[in-house]
Amino acid sequence: MHGNHRQDTPHKIKGESISAIARDLNLSRNTVKKYLNAEVDPVYQRERQPAPKLGELQPVLETWLEQDSQRPKRERRTAQRLFEDLQREGYAGAYDSVQRLVKHWKTQRPGASQDAFVPLVFAAGDACQFDWSHEHVILGGVAQVVKLAHFRLSHSRQMFLAAYPRESQEMVFDAHNRAFAFFGGVPVRMIYDNPKTIVESIFSGKDRQFNRRFLALASHYLFEPVACTPASGWEKEQVENQVGNVREWLFTPILRFDALAELNAWLETRCTELANRPHPTWKERPIAEVFAEEQPRLRPITMPFDGYFEQTLRVSSTCLVSYDRNRYSVPAEHAGQRISLRANANRIRVVADGKLIAEHARHFGRERLILDPWHYLSVLEKKPGALRNGAPFQDWALPAAIGAVKDKLLKSPQGDRAFVEVLLAMRQYGADMVTVACELALEEGIVTTPVILNHMHRLLSPAKPEPITVSTALMLAIEPVADCTRYDSLRGGVPCWLN
Structure with a gap:
């Protein structure tokens, strides 16, 4: 142990007692005596930080830590949250004691040693990383959780985000269509975890059996799917970090939108705006500038994938x-x-x-x-009574004139069957033609099916041509006279009626 030569102390200069010094410095009297008797100033070194003592609540805290370790990372309680939960159990100690025990517990767990990783470098247009996260939003005044699809080009760090109500396969397909359209092309490789919507079976090493429909997506866009080793998030570290950053940058505080489409439009705009941030590697250049250089290296898109x-x-x-x-x-x-x-x-x-x-x-x-009411029209032909109480027809948004005709016809006997005939004509000739016929019938005040159909047929019949006025200059001065005897001369003078 080394130290500086001991200077004069208040014990010698001011005559303070050892007890007073121990009380002021919050030390024991023996420690003060040891210091005063030392030749040089001692340097205090604690070889081992003792574990904090929480009394009977320490096993409770350790049990909570063990339970949280089995949960997803986002669901684990922080030291502050655990401290608050312990207070509800009767703990009256300080927060730093809980914090030190949490840290001590994590460092003493098997396999808690610091992992080492290899820094990764990606060429322009080489790879894009994909992941999902769950974010809390308010849509249409209702609090709900949306599934956020994350894409990140590994070279330029350009990201794309899209929110969905599910993580199902059709959402995966739609997210890829939108991401590639946003990037303006497709990278050589796409890097994933191992979700069931993408990977059906995991074999040794990197060998995977990919989902058949997902392989159709990869074949359509001609990219190579790469699945990470299970529990090896460092293989797509960029998008893993992006999940936490996006939650802090965009979803705190909680977002409010009327519909999911509005949220996605806003997210796309924010992806463009966030590209003005410095690139993590070339800090003097914005991400947008590096992305502009990478974009020509992406494979062009011919048409989107029909991802159903x-x-x-x-x-x-x-x-x-x-x-x-x-x-x-x-x-x-x-x-x-x-x-x-x-x-x-x-x-x-x-x-x-x-x-x-x-x-x-x-x-x-x-x-x-x-429900689409037109899907049930053939049923109405046989069962017109279903028009009054059938679920498909309760909130049917018909044109105003046809709706007025419906109200009048249903007040009369057999009115439902009569209105079904109007609907059949509407399916055959179109809503516009039948609407005009109904308007004419309402103007005349005679609202019956024959009258409406008559108006419609008159509208459909071709208009009579206008009479042609012939110029007098084209009229013959001497009109020809019919003379059948001229044909007799062609037969040698024998009248044709004698043959």
């Missing part, structure tokens, strides 16, 4: 198919048949025999009915 998730279903007797806890209508003639449902990120398409038979905007609630 396909499922074979049977149409119910009520002309419905179920998907993702909601039900969608299909034309009645396909009731009881098997169809192919193709789910995109925002659309539901129904295909039968290779032909599109129905399409709906996708909904993400639960137990919702998404």
Whole structure:
């Protein structure tokens, strides 16, 4: 132990007692005596930091730490949170004691030694890293969790973000379409974790069995999919760090938007704005400048990938198919048949025999009915009474004139059947033509199906041509006279009636 030569102390200069000095310095009397008797100033060195003593609550804290270690990283409690939870259990000590024990516990765990990594370098256009995160937002006044797709070009560090209600495969496809459109091209490789939407089986080393539909995406854009080693986040360290940065930069405080589309438009704008930050490697250059140099190295996009998730279903007797806890209508003639449902990120398409038979905007609630009234028109031909109470027709947004005709016809006997005839004409000739016919009938004050159909047929019949006025200059001065005897001369003078 080394130190400087001891200087005079208050004990000698001011005559203070050892007890007073110990009390002022918060030391024991023996420590003060040891210092006063030393030849040189002692330098205090603690060879080992003792673990903090929490009494009976120390096992409780250690149990909490063990439980948290089994949870995802974002769900683990901080030392401050653990301190507050201990206070509710009756702990009256200081925060730094809890903090030191948490740090001590983590350093003493098996395998807690500091890992070493190799710095990674990526060429322009070589690779892009992908990951998901869960972020809290308020959409339409409702607090909810969105799944945020993260993309990051490994060379330029240009990022792209897109929010979705699910992490399902069709969302993965849509996110890639949007990211590649934003980047203006496709990198040589895409680096992923091992989610089921991308990887079906993990073998030894880097060998993977990728999902068949995902391989169709990779083949369409001609990129090489690369899956990281499990629990080796350093292989895509850039996007792992991006998750935390984006949460701090963009989602704190909590964001508020009316709809998911508005959130995604805002995120795309922010990705462009954040590219003005300095590049982590070339700090004198912004990310946007490096990205502009990398962009020509990306493979051009010919057309987006039709990224749908396909499922074979049977149409119910009520002309419905179920998907993702909601039900969608299909034309009645396909009731009881098997169809192919193709789910995109925002659309539901129904295909039968290779032909599109129905399409709906996708909904993400639960137990919702998404109905198209036209799908049930053939049922109304046989059961017109369903027009009054049928679910597809309750909130049918018809043109104003047709809606007025419906109200008048349904007040009369057999009015539902009469209005079904108007709807059939509407399907055949279009809403505009039938709307004009209904307006003419309402103006005349005679609202019946024959009158409406008559107006429509008159509208459809071709207009009579205007009479042509012939100029007098073109008229013959001497009009020809019919003379059949001229033909007799051609027969040698024998009248044709004698033959």
